[in-house]
Amino acid sequence: MKAYQLLLIANLLIQTSSAQDFPQKKDSIYSAILQEQRSLQVILPSNYDPSQVYDVLYVIDGEWNTLTFYNIRRYLQAVGFAPPAIIVGLPNTNKDGVNMRDRDFLPTQVKTTPFSGGAANFLAFFKTELIPYINKTYHPGGESVLFGASFGGTFVMYALLTDPDVFKAYLCSDPALWWDGQYLVKLAREKLPQAKLNARTLFIGGRAGKAFENMGIAAMDSVLRTTAPAGLAWKVASYEGETHNSVTFKTNYDALKFTYAGYTKNPLRFSIHGGIVLPEKPITITIYADNLDVRYTNDSTLPAKEWKPIDSRLVVTDPDNMIVRSFSPGGRYTVNIPLHLRSGTTLTPAKRKPAPLHFTYFDLTAKNRKPVKTGSVDSTFRLKQADLPSFECLVEGALAIPDKSYYVLQLDEGEGSEVYINDTLRVKQPAGSKRQSIILPLDKGVYALKVRFMQTTSRPVPRFFVFKSTDGLDEWWNNVIFKL
Incomplete structure (x- = not known):
């Protein structure tokens, strides 16, 4: 625990020294639930327009995580994997030299951690105070996403299992699911079979090897495999050669890609944009859909997510009845890709010979x-x-x-x-x-x-x-x- 605290302090010093590396708007909100003023790190899109729709990505442990999260999300936007969004970093409260993250993130009180057990209040703060304030002040209009690491990841899982309507996407880095005898693993086993989690996404990233088991991630993965409802799109990933802190970087990248899978800033298109296909002569066309999950049918029915995805080539035999569909985990970016092709016959030459060009x-x-x-x-x-x-x-x-x-x-x-x-x-x-x-x-x-x-x-x-x-x-x- 001391080694972990030293790592956190070192990380805090690095982040503090780089505080000007991201264009944050300093804001704050008084919480009647928590009975304290909470500082906010609000990062608006470069061309922020309050009339446009943006997702809001809430980052807890903001003093450690906001900078890294911001840089990775900005990169993903630059390469076309994510849309512009608002980031709200939420630094922790310190009282009498004690970081109150244990109070806010942990769902149960354990005697060895006297400030633990306030996760229900912290979630109520998000639901009834912080999110309404952000929506009123910055007019995002999109979906809410929550990211947390370590005990922060514990809180993310707690939010999903107890009030899943607060956020649409849940991102965890090396969550401490070992907490209180794997309390959240047991809660997941109880709650998930009956949970209504339609269009929700969950990504958990952790360290490979013994740490994967010790953190309780392996146990949660097992529960998800057997009890996760159909509406929840989820993924658990493990990373070799990472530490408890460094794994956050890879988790941020993969979790955001998973959350926004199916998004593209360019129209989905084919090498052929239209024309006529002979019934007895199929054509092969290229689909330009990097990083997209595309499937199709030839009988006018919608393709199912379980169908085998196609590669970059598509054989078109019956364009009148072919449906090509790009899928996304939460369904938000699931769309049909128009072919603009039709069945027809061979065209014949002009009846009268045309003049030279x-x-x-x-x-x-x-x-x-x-x-x-x-x-x-x-x-x-x-x-x-x-x-x-x-x-x-x-x-x-x-x-x-x-x-x-x-x-x-x-x-x-x-x-x-x-x-x-x-x-x-x-x-x-x-x-x-x-x-x-x-x-x-x-x-x-x-x-x-x-x-x-x-x-x-x-x-x-x-x-x-x-x-x-x-x-x-x-x-x-x-x-x-x-x-x-």
Whole structure:
């Protein structure tokens, strides 16, 4: 215990010396329940907007844990694994030189720890005083998350088992579940079978080896395996070569990733953004969904979480009845991923042979829509952006398809640009997109092609490509047959 206290003191000194390393807003609240003023470390998102929705991540043992927690969560946000959030660090109270964390975190009173047993009051403080105050003052509107380490982790488990509606996510680092003869393990065995924990998440991280058993984590893991209700998404992890303090770093990272699994700041997308699939000829497409848990069905039913997840490739045989779904542990980020594909037949060439390709440029900055350059399409037809920074370029003529196969039509850049095949719109570049790729089954022959390039910003000049896809397989991008 003395060694542990020395480690805590050392950690406190390090954190105190680095107190300016995170942009905290110092706040406080008087608690009638605890009968004391509690200081708060409030960290708002860099572009905080009170009209936006943010989760609030409550960190107890704030004087030790807030800085590390803040830096890890900020990193996860930067790489796209977590959304912006508000962090509220809650430093402990000291009375007559005694840290009162034992009073606040521990659920039962034990004679050898005279200040223990006040966890019920501390949880009531969160529920009826602190969380309402944060919601009123900072208008977060999102979900509440609780993180604690050691005895703090003990309190996290106590909160989950006794009043699970206070928080949506529970994060524990090396929780002292040995406390009072494994009181919380016994409580979990009693409470979990009947508990209503829908959309709640729990992550417990601890040290591998003997410590995993000594802390009571192994026993809690066993109870969770046998009695955890279906609505609780949980995970217990053990880490080799860590100390009671150092394991907090890895737990923070993995616990936040687990809590926000399924979140992405970029739209979920495929290598193919739409088109036609032949019933007798499946296609293979790539799904860009790093760190996502994706499953699918081919019979119009919703995929189940228990189904085997797919890798980065997806075989599409019946797009009209295929449902692709990305799952998250608590269900918050569980969404269907639209395919924008449909079943159909092979397109046939134009009935009348189109004329050779020709182009017309229009200056969009001019008052009237007057052509500024026309001619036949060759290697020199493209204007440089410096010559005409804002333009519409209309290309019309013939597109020769060498073989009956799948072909991918791709627009790069050019918001609002369009591609028509035989006078039917097939590709349109949406707002905010850099690339749009559409697959079509085409017969051998000559098709009428019309491409309308739109250049109205400082982004790169738009381009158009046609790729041949061998047997509907991916990696068609290596086989370009036409480009503008």
